[in-house]
Amino acid sequence: MTITMPQxxxxxxxxxxxxxxxxxxxxxxxxxxxVEVSTDKVNAEVPSPVSGVLRxxxxxxxxxxxxxxxxxxxxxxGVEAPAPASEPAVPVVANATVAPVVAPxxxxxxxxxxxxxxxxxxxxxxxxGDLRRFSPxxxxxxxxxxxxxxxxxxxxxxxRVTASDVIAAANEGPSAAMAATILREPVPTQTMAAKxxxxxxxxxxxxxxxxxxxxxxxxxxxxxIAKRMVESLETAPHAWTMVEVDVTKLWRWRAQEKDKxxxxxxxxxxxxxxxxxxxVQSLKKQPLLNAKFSDEGIHVARDYNIGxxxxxxxxxxxxxxxxxxxxxxxxxxxxxxxxxEKARAGKLGADDLNGGTFTVNNTGANGSxxxxxxxxxxxxxxxxxxxxVKRPVVVDDAIAIRSIMNVCLSLDHRVIDGTxxxxxxxxxxxxxxxxxxxxDL
Amino acid sequence: xAVASPSTVMNNVEAVRHTLYEALKNDERTLVLGEDVGARxxxxxxxxxxxxxxxAERVIDTPLAxxxxxxxxxxxxxxxxxxxAEIQFADFIYPAFNQIVGEAAKTRYRSNGDYxxxxxxxxxxGGGVRGALSHSxxxxxxxxxxxxxxxxxxxxxxxxxxxxxxxxxxxxxxxxLEHKKTYRLVKGEVPSGHYTIPIGLxxxxxxxDSLTVVSYGLYVHQAIEAAKRLADEGLSVEVIDLxxxxxxxxxxxxxxxxxxxxxxxxxxxxxxxxxxxxxxxxVAEEALFELDAPIRRLCGPDVPAMGxxxxxxxxxxxxxxxxxxxxxxxxxx
Numbered sequence: 001m002t003i004t005m006p007q008x009x010x011x012x013x014x015x016x017x018x019x020x021x022x023x024x025x026x027x028x029x030x031x032x033x034x035v036e037v038s039t040d041k042v043n044a045e046v047p048s049p050v051s052g053v054l055r056x057x058x059x060x061x062x063x064x065x066x067x068x069x070x071x072x073x074x075x076x077x078g079v080e081a082p083a084p085a086s087e088p089a090v091p092v093v094a095n096a097t098v099a100p101v102v103a104p105x106x107x108x109x110x111x112x113x114x115x116x117x118x119x120x121x122x123x124x125x126x127x128x129g130d131l132r133r134f135s136p137x138x139x140x141x142x143x144x145x146x147x148x149x150x151x152x153x154x155x156x157x158x159x160r161v162t163a164s165d166v167i168a169a170a171n172e173g174p175s176a177a178m179a180a181t182i183l184r185e186p187v188p189t190q191t192m193a194a195k196x197x198x199x200x201x202x203x204x205x206x207x208x209x210x211x212x213x214x215x216x217x218x219x220x221x222x223x224x225i226a227k228r229m230v231e232s233l234e235t236a237p238h239a240w241t242m243v244e245v246d247v248t249k250l251w252r253w254r255a256q257e258k259d260k261x262x263x264x265x266x267x268x269x270x271x272x273x274x275x276x277x278x279x280v281q282s283l284k285k286q287p288l289l290n291a292k293f294s295d296e297g298i299h300v301a302r303d304y305n306i307g308x309x310x311x312x313x314x315x316x317x318x319x320x321x322x323x324x325x326x327x328x329x330x331x332x333x334x335x336x337x338x339x340x341e342k343a344r345a346g347k348l349g350a351d352d353l354n355g356g357t358f359t360v361n362n363t364g365a366n367g368s369x370x371x372x373x374x375x376x377x378x379x380x381x382x383x384x385x386x387x388x389v390k391r392p393v394v395v396d397d398a399i400a401i402r403s404i405m406n407v408c409l410s411l412d413h414r415v416i417d418g419t420x421x422x423x424x425x426x427x428x429x430x431x432x433x434x435x436x437x438x439x440d441l
Numbered sequence: 442x443a444v445a446s447p448s449t450v451m452n453n454v455e456a457v458r459h460t461l462y463e464a465l466k467n468d469e470r471t472l473v474l475g476e477d478v479g480a481r482x483x484x485x486x487x488x489x490x491x492x493x494x495x496x497a498e499r500v501i502d503t504p505l506a507x508x509x510x511x512x513x514x515x516x517x518x519x520x521x522x523x524x525x526a527e528i529q530f531a532d533f534i535y536p537a538f539n540q541i542v543g544e545a546a547k548t549r550y551r552s553n554g555d556y557x558x559x560x561x562x563x564x565x566x567g568g569g570v571r572g573a574l575s576h577s578x579x580x581x582x583x584x585x586x587x588x589x590x591x592x593x594x595x596x597x598x599x600x601x602x603x604x605x606x607x608x609x610x611x612x613x614x615x616x617x618l619e620h621k622k623t624y625r626l627v628k629g630e631v632p633s634g635h636y637t638i639p640i641g642l643x644x645x646x647x648x649x650d651s652l653t654v655v656s657y658g659l660y661v662h663q664a665i666e667a668a669k670r671l672a673d674e675g676l677s678v679e680v681i682d683l684x685x686x687x688x689x690x691x692x693x694x695x696x697x698x699x700x701x702x703x704x705x706x707x708x709x710x711x712x713x714x715x716x717x718x719x720x721x722x723x724v725a726e727e728a729l730f731e732l733d734a735p736i737r738r739l740c741g742p743d744v745p746a747m748g749x750x751x752x753x754x755x756x757x758x759x760x761x762x763x764x765x766x767x768x769x770x771x772x773x774x
Contacts (some may be wrong), residue, residue, distance in 0.1 A: 081477050137702045137733035163702040163733035164651075 001074055003273040005059070007067040007314055008039045015039045016064040016350040017071060028074060035071065052076040103344045137163040145170035146299045152271065170401070225316070232377045238292070240372050243425045247388055248403040249436035250274055256437055265330065267337030271405075275385050276321065276336070276360055277329045278431040280304050283358060284325065286416075286424040290357050291380045293414045300382075307356030307376065308336055310343045313364070317343050320356040364388065364405065373410050380415040383409045383428075407433075447633045454624040456598035456631055457563070458487045460605040461525065462686035463635065465495050468523060471609060474501035475510055475527030480576045482650035483531060485565065485624060497742040507533055511540035511562060519548060525608055531566035531618070538583070540578075545614040546589030552769060557612040561605070565621040566594075567659055567709055569758050572621070573749035577757075579658075579710035579741065581686050584616055585719070591640055592686040594618040594657045598629040600684055603638030610637060620658040645697070651772045653697040656707040656719055657683040660759065664707055669763035676772045686716055694720065695728055702733035704770050707764060712740035734774045739767055 005015045018038040018273040028034050034054065052074040059071035101144035113363070134149055138161055142149035147169050154161035210216050218226070225241035254269060261269040283290045283304060292299045304325040307318040324332060342348045358379055363371040364387035373382045393402045407428060411421045451459060464471045473488055480487030489561045490499040491554075503510050514524035528534045534541075542561065550557040567707035568577030585769050593615060595604045601619070608615035646661060647668045656664045668678040677731050679697050683690065704724055706717035708765055717738040724736060739759045741747075747757045 135733040136730045140730040157770075160774065162774070347718075 001052075001071045001076055002051060003035075003046075003049070003074055005065050005067045005069050005071050006037065006044075008037065008044050014064055014066050017041060017059045017061050019061055020057060021045065024054050024055050024056060027054055027055055034074075042238065046221060048074060049093045050076045070148065134161060138166055141166040141170065142205045143439045146302075228377055229374055232374050235377070236375050237414060238372075238375060238409050238410050239413045239418065239421070240408065241418065241421055242370070242406055242408045243429045245404045245407055245429045245432045246393070246402050247271070247432055247435075250432055251388060251403045253437040253439060255433060257441060260441070261330065261333065263441055265334055267334050269330075269333050270336075270362075271385065271388070272336055272360070272362055273329050273333035274435055275362075275432070276306050276308070276324060276332050277327075278435070279358070279360055279383060281431055282424050282428040285427055286420050287410070288416050288420055289381045290426055291415055292357075292378050293380065293412055298415055299358035302359060303355070305355045305357045307359040307379075308339065309359060309361040310340055312343065317348065317353075318356065319343060319348055319352045319360060320354065322355065328441060345351060358382070360385065363408075369406055371408055373408065375410050375412055379412070381409055381411040381424075382423070407432075448630050448634065450628055451598045451631045452625050452628045453596065453598055453601055453619065454485050454487060455579050456601040457605065457619060459631065460487075460602045461488065462491070462610050464523075464525070464606070465491065465499060465651045468609075470521065470523040471525060472499040472501065472517070472522060473516060473525045473527060474503055476503055476505055477759055478502060478527055481526070485621075507535075509542050509747065510535040511545065511560075511641060514560050514562070515540060515545050515558055516546070518545075518614075519556045523559055523561075525561045525563060525609065528562060528564040530572075530576050530578075530621075531564045532578045532614045534562075534564060534580055537562075539614070541584065541590070541614070542587050546587050548589075549613060550589060551732040557615050557662055559609075559612050559613045561608045561611075561617050562614070563605075563617045563619065564628060565619045565624070567622055568747040568754060569622045569659060569709075569729045571749065571751070571754065572747070574746040576621075577747040577754075579708075581616075581618060581697055582710050582715045585687055585716060585761040589613065591615040591688065592618065593640055595638075595684045596620055596623045596658050596682065597646075598627065599610070600633045600638060600644070600682070602631050603636055604640065604684060606635060606700055607637040607640050611640060618658070622659050623662065630670070638684070641685045641690055642689035643693040644682045644684055645679060645693065646682045647678065647680035649677040649701070651677045651701055652679065652703045652705060652762075652768055653694070653701045653705060654678055654680045654705045654768065655683060655694055655715075655717075656680065657686060658709060660707045660764075663759070663761040664764055667768055670761075670765050671768055671772065672731050674769075676769065678768050678772065683716075689720065689723065691723060691727070692722065698728050698730050702731055703733070703774070704736045705767060705771055706736070706740065707739045707759060709741050709758065711743055713743050715740055734771055737767060737771060739764060 008015060016033060016035045016039070019036040021036060022028055022034040022035070028048045030049070030050065031050040032048045034048050035046050037044055037046055054072060056073040057071075058073065059069070065071065092437055135255050138149055141147075141163055145166065149161055149166060152161045152165050152169055153159070155335045156162040157163055179203050250271070251335050254271060254274065258269040261267070287300050288298065290301045290304060292301065303323055306321045306324045308321065309316060309318050319342070321327070321335045321339065322334060324335075327335060339348070339352060344353060356379065357375050358377065359382040361371070361382060362374070367387050367391060369386045371386065371417045373384055375382050383430045384407065386408065388403050390401055390403045391404045392399050392403065394400075395402065407425060409421055409425055461473060465473070473491065475483075476486045476582050477484055479497060481502050482491065488500060510526050510528065514526040517524040526700055528537065532554055545558045545560055548556050564580075566579050566581075568579075570577070570722065581594065584592055589706060590743070591608070591611065591613065593604045593608060595601045608617050648663045649668060651670075651682040654664050654668065664680045671678050679701055681693060681697055706720050710716060715738075717740055721736045721738065724732070741757055744757065747754055
């Protein structure tokens, strides 16, 4: 049977053969991974739909083809090798065609129905035609809970996604629903991170050695970052605003606590957890910022999953602190510390990278006092914490030396307007300025 | 004459007898009429001894003439009595069809409310008892289509008493169906004293989460048995006993389907144009977006009658094994 490029995710239209795990002539068990495919969302090993022998590789490593396009032919055990196609006009959607070579399916061709006369599911992984028919209940529940139903692993007959599967996923939260999948909703924040994670992140640069006068080839991760940045800027009209925050008291509080915290908990107490804590509280007041734009409406996230941008020497990665609204400042410090350690060790898993609903970028760590971040696609905003700088400021008609931090917000203007953005920043500023020694960690 | 002490265990036939006896004793307007209800005391001995206690004017042996039984009862009902007519077997009800559908069901409407027809027609129905072509039929769907008629088919002793009392109290005609195989098979506690169960109220007889099974009559008991087997396998099935076929308890059915997202209807009457078809349509209209699986029906086949030969009868009846297997498929679907 002809194996086609699987559709790894609902909106994915093409995939790249990253690596063949089998070579022609190799025996393959049903469900055994035989090829690794990378898309702009995931790297995935593709299980064989049948037991047999790999007869022919159609799509070489590094080649990118449309989903549904043939990539290999497997001779099924117990099924005679098909004769060469006698009918020239094979409908492009019949993905179970036995023709050894078929023109690539148009990128936006409808998902093929399973036309396999043997009754065996044809080669697009779990995205089999039958399985992609969802019951009314599943559709309704998935819509209500903002769950990408195509991404769920079904527990029903023949892997059908059941209403219970959707409810279970909803109970775990949208992020968990996604993590439980092999096929994911596009969440670009994590996309590049996920990409980086599937490759050895630490030590593997997204660049080749930059030799003056030559072109540095684009790695897959670099391509994705480039694509996503352009996409975000093109689709989400970015508006930008900034507030100054007086963190003098907060700075003092943190200074008093940090040694003890490190000794007791083993993690550094930076300004980041204080900031994330305040951000979450302010997001709760302005849930439209913890949201995502779509044509059907604004999906207001159920969870507060805060992505934290971590700049590595070689790469940028955005792991996610899940359910940050359930954590104390100290809890956030530990969660963030754990993620940073994992990121540096190259140990971040897909679960660490999925499901962010809002992003915090600690640009101040590099000394920046002003930045204009690009929103991670699929979110409504990104907020930065700039460097804390001592400045002379006017307090009660006197000049005082205070620790000032700029906080910058890029927002998707389709989702919210300046009023909400400024309400959010104003609230955030008040919360940060109210933090002082003796508060609850 | 045996009279129930508080909460007595009875079988279904005893529950009918007990309720009729109490009705005759407590309300002078009530009377029973039908073939062999008097001297013979009914073929199932439901009214045995009644004629001696209440007299031949209130326990009336009729000729073998079902149109007359119902026609006479309609007249009695319109003039203030509370007749409880009996059709000896549901298979014999056809001659009375015109009286039931053309007269009784239309009385209130035709008289613009001046007359009502507080008539109860009791009849044993159903198969699985080697009753052959003339003692096995289910007739509910024939009357289901008719506005103005209520149809009840309880199959637990306590439900029988509550619904038979409600039928006698009801100002309009009620067809009261008694599955004859449950007559002596099913036993249960029956509270003493007069009580009614509202007509049109279903009852969840076995609660569950993963599949709604709607049934009535004999099959409720089999469905509960099947649901218990599945519970042992860790599969949770809810069994609803309709009790009243018409009016249909939409609320209970829909609430259950909204919980389980799956619906199986099981009835002995033929599938085509049967009760299950109406329930399916109702759920599809009201709760399509709750459904996580195609609605399924396990019903009698479309053959003219239940044969006498055991293989023919078994072929007609839905076995508990079949119910359990279908439930399994649906829960796992």
